[in-house]
Amino acid sequence: MRIPFVNLKPALQATQAAWRSHLDQMFARGQFILGEQVAAFEREFAAAMGARFAVGVGSGTAALELCLREAGTPGPGAEVITSPLTAPFTGLAILAAGAKPRFADVDPSTLLLDPEDAGKRATRRTAALMPVHLYGRPCDLARWRSLARALGAVLIQDACQAHGALCRGRPLADYSPYVAYSFYPTKNLGCLGDGGAVLTNRAGTARRIGMLRDGGRAGGHVSRLAGLNSRLDETQACFLRAFLPHLKEWNAWRARLAALYDAALRDCPGVRLLDRCDSVHHLYVVRVRQRERLRRYLAEHGIATAVHYPVPLHLQPAFRDCGLKKGDLPAVERACREILSLPLWPYMPEAAAEEVAGRILDFCRRGPC
Numbered sequence: 001m002r003i004p005f006v007n008l009k010p011a012l013q014a015t016q017a018a019w020r021s022h023l024d025q026m027f028a029r030g031q032f033i034l035g036e037q038v039a040a041f042e043r044e045f046a047a048a049m050g051a052r053f054a055v056g057v058g059s060g061t062a063a064l065e066l067c068l069r070e071a072g073t074p075g076p077g078a079e080v081i082t083s084p085l086t087a088p089f090t091g092l093a094i095l096a097a098g099a100k101p102r103f104a105d106v107d108p109s110t111l112l113l114d115p116e117d118a119g120k121r122a123t124r125r126t127a128a129l130m131p132v133h134l135y136g137r138p139c140d141l142a143r144w145r146s147l148a149r150a151l152g153a154v155l156i157q158d159a160c161q162a163h164g165a166l167c168r169g170r171p172l173a174d175y176s177p178y179v180a181y182s183f184y185p186t187k188n189l190g191c192l193g194d195g196g197a198v199l200t201n202r203a204g205t206a207r208r209i210g211m212l213r214d215g216g217r218a219g220g221h222v223s224r225l226a227g228l229n230s231r232l233d234e235t236q237a238c239f240l241r242a243f244l245p246h247l248k249e250w251n252a253w254r255a256r257l258a259a260l261y262d263a264a265l266r267d268c269p270g271v272r273l274l275d276r277c278d279s280v281h282h283l284y285v286v287r288v289r290q291r292e293r294l295r296r297y298l299a300e301h302g303i304a305t306a307v308h309y310p311v312p313l314h315l316q317p318a319f320r321d322c323g324l325k326k327g328d329l330p331a332v333e334r335a336c337r338e339i340l341s342l343p344l345w346p347y348m349p350e351a352a353a354e355e356v357a358g359r360i361l362d363f364c365r366r367g368p369c
Contacts, residue, residue, distance in 0.1 A: 078100065
C-alpha cells in the first residue's frame, strides 16, 4: 500500500458542490478583492472559533506581522520571545515587523515553548510573547497570559496549526486580543494557496488590522496608517467557506487516527509519544532516535513521512543575530534530531494508519530505534 504524507483530494471532492456555488457567486458579482466571499468567511470563521471578529489576510506570516504592528511592538530594540521549533515564518514575521526574535527552549514532553524558560530569558526589551500552538496542541494560555502581564508584554498567539483548538474549554481569543491563523493548504482548515486571518474580541483591533492589511486605508486611496498589501483573496475565501462547516468532522477524523497511532505505538520500543492533550492533531509527530533509518525503511514500503522541523530557528542563518549558539537550547536541539511526522489527513483510511504503525513496529522490533 502506497501511503502519501497528505492527500487533499478527498476533502475537495466532498465539498465540491459548496465551493463551486461560492465561485459562481463570486463571478456573478464580479468583485475579486475584499468582496462578499471574504466578508462572509470572516463572519463565519469568527463564529466558528468563538471570537467576535476575524480579519482575513494574505498569509499566516502576515497575520503575525499585522498583530505585532497593531500592538505597537516594533521599535528600537524591541524583542519578541517565540519558539525555536516552528516554521521559520514565525520568526520572519517578527523581523518583518521591525522587532528582534528571541528564543527560549521547549518542554520535552509537549515540544511547546516553555513559559518558565521564556520568563528567565525575558529582559526589559521584551515587548511581546509569541507562543506557538505546535502540531495542533494549544499552549497553556493561562500561564502565558500571567507571564505577559508580569512582564508588561503583549501576548500574540501563533495558532497557525491549531484551527478549532480550545484551551481549558475556552476559545483562544478569550486569552489575548491577537490570534493568528494560516490557511496554507495542508492546515486543518486550508485553502488552495496562501491565506490567513487574525481573530480578536476587540472591535478597534479588528478595525485597525483591517486597515493595515489594505495599505492602511479605510476606503478610498489615502493611507492613514503604514500598512501592508496583504488581503485574503476572494477565490480562497470561496474554498474556505466550503471547508469550514466540515472542520469539526475533519478534526474528529484526525483524532481517531491519532488515537489509533497512540494505541499501536505506545509500547513500541524506541518510539516516544508526545503529550497531545486538547490537540486538534494538525500533525502526528513521534520521537525516534534512528529517525533517518526509519524514514528510509518506511519509504521503501511506500510510506511518506516528513520532519517538522529539522533545524531549530536559533541555528538558522536568517536568525544568526538572536544571540544563541548550538548547545544553548538543548531540549529543542535534541528534539529536532528525533521528531518524525507520520501520515495524517481527513478521510485517510484507518487501514493506512494501521499499516504505518505496523511497519514502525516491525522496524523497531528488528533492532533499537
